[in-house]
Amino acid sequence: MMVSVWRYSHLLFAIISSAFLLMASITGVILAVEPISNKVQPYRISGADELSLAEVLTTLDDTYEEILAVTRDRNGFIKVSAIIDGANAEFYVNPFNGEKLADPIEKQAIYQFATNLHRSLFLKSTGRILIGLSSFFLILIAISGIVLIAKRQGGYRHFFSPIVRENFSQYHHVVYSRFALVPIFILALTGVYLSLLRFNIIPETPISMEVDYDNIKEEPALPHAEFELFKNTQLGDIRDLEYPFSEFVEDYYIIRYRDKEVFLNQVTGDILAEEKFPMVQIISSWATVLHTAEGSILWAIFVGLGSLAIPFLIITGFVIYFKRPKTKIRNEFSKNQAEIVILVGTEGGTTLQFAEQFQKKLLERKVPCFLGMMNEYNRFKSMQQLILITATYGQGEAPASAEKFLSLLQKKPQNQNFKFTTVGFGSTAYPHFCQFAHEAHQHLSQLDNGTAFMEVFTVNDQSFEAFQNWCTEWSQLQGMDLRLEKPKTMGNTLPSSTFKVLNKSELPTDETFLLNLKNLNGAKPISGDLLSVVPKEGERERLYSLGKLSDNSLVVSIRRHPNGLCSNYLHQLEDGEKLTATVIPNRNFHFPKNSKKTILIATGTGIGPFLGMIEENTNKKELHLYWGARTPQSLNLYKEFIQKSMQGGKLSHFKTAYSREKEEKVYVQHLIKKDRDLFAQVLKKRGAIMICGSIAMQKEVLYELQDICSQELGRDLSYFQNKKQIKMDCY
Numbered sequence: 001m002m003v004s005v006w007r008y009s010h011l012l013f014a015i016i017s018s019a020f021l022l023m024a025s026i027t028g029v030i031l032a033v034e035p036i037s038n039k040v041q042p043y044r045i046s047g048a049d050e051l052s053l054a055e056v057l058t059t060l061d062d063t064y065e066e067i068l069a070v071t072r073d074r075n076g077f078i079k080v081s082a083i084i085d086g087a088n089a090e091f092y093v094n095p096f097n098g099e100k101l102a103d104p105i106e107k108q109a110i111y112q113f114a115t116n117l118h119r120s121l122f123l124k125s126t127g128r129i130l131i132g133l134s135s136f137f138l139i140l141i142a143i144s145g146i147v148l149i150a151k152r153q154g155g156y157r158h159f160f161s162p163i164v165r166e167n168f169s170q171y172h173h174v175v176y177s178r179f180a181l182v183p184i185f186i187l188a189l190t191g192v193y194l195s196l197l198r199f200n201i202i203p204e205t206p207i208s209m210e211v212d213y214d215n216i217k218e219e220p221a222l223p224h225a226e227f228e229l230f231k232n233t234q235l236g237d238i239r240d241l242e243y244p245f246s247e248f249v250e251d252y253y254i255i256r257y258r259d260k261e262v263f264l265n266q267v268t269g270d271i272l273a274e275e276k277f278p279m280v281q282i283i284s285s286w287a288t289v290l291h292t293a294e295g296s297i298l299w300a301i302f303v304g305l306g307s308l309a310i311p312f313l314i315i316t317g318f319v320i321y322f323k324r325p326k327t328k329i330r331n332e333f334s335k336n337q338a339e340i341v342i343l344v345g346t347e348g349g350t351t352l353q354f355a356e357q358f359q360k361k362l363l364e365r366k367v368p369c370f371l372g373m374m375n376e377y378n379r380f381k382s383m384q385q386l387i388l389i390t391a392t393y394g395q396g397e398a399p400a401s402a403e404k405f406l407s408l409l410q411k412k413p414q415n416q417n418f419k420f421t422t423v424g425f426g427s428t429a430y431p432h433f434c435q436f437a438h439e440a441h442q443h444l445s446q447l448d449n450g451t452a453f454m455e456v457f458t459v460n461d462q463s464f465e466a467f468q469n470w471c472t473e474w475s476q477l478q479g480m481d482l483r484l485e486k487p488k489t490m491g492n493t494l495p496s497s498t499f500k501v502l503n504k505s506e507l508p509t510d511e512t513f514l515l516n517l518k519n520l521n522g523a524k525p526i527s528g529d530l531l532s533v534v535p536k537e538g539e540r541e542r543l544y545s546l547g548k549l550s551d552n553s554l555v556v557s558i559r560r561h562p563n564g565l566c567s568n569y570l571h572q573l574e575d576g577e578k579l580t581a582t583v584i585p586n587r588n589f590h591f592p593k594n595s596k597k598t599i600l601i602a603t604g605t606g607i608g609p610f611l612g613m614i615e616e617n618t619n620k621k622e623l624h625l626y627w628g629a630r631t632p633q634s635l636n637l638y639k640e641f642i643q644k645s646m647q648g649g650k651l652s653h654f655k656t657a658y659s660r661e662k663e664e665k666v667y668v669q670h671l672i673k674k675d676r677d678l679f680a681q682v683l684k685k686r687g688a689i690m691i692c693g694s695i696a697m698q699k700e701v702l703y704e705l706q707d708i709c710s711q712e713l714g715r716d717l718s719y720f721q722n723k724k725q726i727k728m729d730c731y
């Protein structure tokens with residue numbers, strides 16, 4: 001079924017019931033404390049459950065004047081009803097010696113208040129109906145939530161796979177709901193059951209045992225300590241025992257077990273009648289125990305945490321929904337007038353925002369274009385070029401708005417020849433980077449009348465810069481010049497900081513340079529975070545990976561492009577000059593502190609964040625660096641730092657691959673192939689591999705790593721990516 005159906009059902013049920021659920025869950029948390037505070041009282045006597053009824057009744061009869069009943073509650077406390085000095089009394093006893101321990105625990109006012117609010121919102125039957133219905137909605141929310149998580153994770157098998165943190169609400173909503181689903185589901189189900197019971201929709205049929213009074217025996221008369229049943233029944237097995245009303249033989253002992261009731265002749269000890277409780281009664285008893293957690297501290301904590309999760313999930317759920325980018329597609333040309341058809345595959349809505357910017361620029365140039373969703377694929381009569389802009393979800397699958405695309409492609413063939421282009425939006429933090437874009441492109445390539453206009457272009461982590469690059473490349477091939485504007489809603493809202501240039505070291509032959517910066521205020525970056533620089537007002541931002549050498553010194557490694565606005569702007573900065581830029585946290589690319597062995601792989605300026613990570617390796621854990629560049633001279637910029645780090649023990653091994661040193665080109669992937677045992681060992685021992693550099697290098701490196709994973713470790717590469725043992729930041 002479509003993800004959107006599940007999503008909207010999930011949301012709808014939550015909207016309908018959220019206020020009542022909030023009330024029920026908050027009071028539920030308070031009520032979860034009650035069984036714990038009862039259970040910790042010292043009235044449970046160790047070993048009492050193993051005493052026989054014969055022993056207990058003898059002790060109690062010897063101690064008290066007249067016993068009416070003995071009850072064992074869910075806490076294991078033994079309560080006696082007796083007549084003392086002519087008055088009825090109830091109290092807990094020590095069944096070993098009959099000693100009174102305490103009066104029964106009285107329900108505290110706070111729990112009484114919370115119980116009333118929890119059950120009926122102080123609205124009597126109306127409130128009970130509302131709470132019952134909310135519990136029912138909670139079951140539906142839990143079911144649709146399970147389906148949604150499974151869909152997002154790419155199947156039930158991956159239900160508990162790690163989640164990439166995109167933002168606080170999205171991440172924590174999924175993380176906590178995965179663990180809270182079980183208690184929430186049980187609370188909701190038992191809540192509905194208890195409501196149905198209360199309204200007699202589930203009828204509780206009472207036991208109706210008949211005693212054959214005509215055949216009641218009066219002999220042999222035995223003292224009750226001699227009754228077989230009392231000798232063979234342990235105190236822990238019963239729920240309660242009622243003494244006979246009078247001494248007449250027609251009155252009998254009533255003994256209630258967990259699953260049955262027994263009438264016992266008070267003179268001879270014969271069983272007069274016995275009946276199992278009906279199933280409904282047993283289920284009701286279980287539903288009460290599970291829902292109220294009476295008698296179990298662990299269960300009370302479990303369901304208490306489940307209740308606590310509900311308000312959190314309601315709030316984060318609404319934040320996710322209301323923060324989703326809202327875009328309404330406006331088209332100036334109909335689908336059959338358009339020469340360029342842009343179809344979008346999105347789930348969170350961001351990809352559509354990018355596509356809208358692109359469509360806007362085309363419309364400004366009066367290009368007849370149409371923007372729609374990939375699920376709207378149809379016959380487009382005037383289409384000359386189809387542009388797919390799509391995200392990837394699950395384990396490399398289609399996002400919600402593109403689920404039907406591949407089948408529609410077969411069902412709705414175009415009558416004319418057309419070109420096609422695919423832009424994939426994804427994240428290298430996921431094992432199957434932009435896989436759906438590649439798959440869609442592949443399917444289009446198989447059509448007789450479709451021709452690829454460009455290779456698949458991939459955009460990592462919604463990088464506007466990358467999308468702009470694609471747009472420039474595409475528009476040049478089209479013979480036009482399109483410059484996109486970054487929508488305000490897409491801009492990062494993080495505050496900018498001022499940096500002072502400490503120094504600049506340069507390697508003119510390679511057009512690369514290192515900028516040493518000091519943060520004068522604002523954010524506290526970690527190596528691997530990104531520095532967003534806007535070279536001129538109105539210009540798009542460029543991102544650079546940061547290395548942190550000390551609290552006062554950051555480093556960025558930059559390649560200077562001949563016409564590059566930003567790289568040239570940074571290059572002309574003099575020592576002491578100020579730079580305003582924003583630090584963007586890049587959580588998926590921080591140095592793994594818990595890993596005993598780590599391998600860093602970089603090409604060219606990709607070494608930048610690793611310089612900081614090496615410097616931070618003060619514990620001198622095993623750290624390998626593989627670095628690829630054109631010639632040995634390229635190393636001059638970093639040589640001193642590397643040598644110092646190796647001498648200081650912060651870097652254990654350093655290997656280089658130069659592509660223009662000898663006839664035969666050497667790339668980092670060749671080094672990996674040679675050292676495959678080391679790579680296998682590191683992954684096996686829960687170490688980490690970090691990759692930074694070009695996407696082209698990343699592809700080759702991943703290919704090599706995939707081979708090592710399947711050949712040496714018998715697992716897919718994605719297994720280690722999911723465990724965050726492989727981290728990438730490539731561009």
Ligand SMILES: Cc1cc2nc3c(=O)[nH]c(=O)nc-3n(C[C@H](O)[C@H](O)[C@H](O)COP(=O)(O)O)c2cc1C
Pocket residue numbers: 152153166345346347348349350351352391392393394395396397399425426427428430431432433434435461462
């Ligand atoms: C649950 C989940 C699963 C994802 N799976 C993948 C994946 O397998 N491959 C990938 O490249 N990106 C994956 N992504 C990243 C998204 O494709 C990326 O964030 C995209 O920009 C989202 O676009 P949208 O907001 O238009 O849906 C995943 C994101 C989420 C939240």
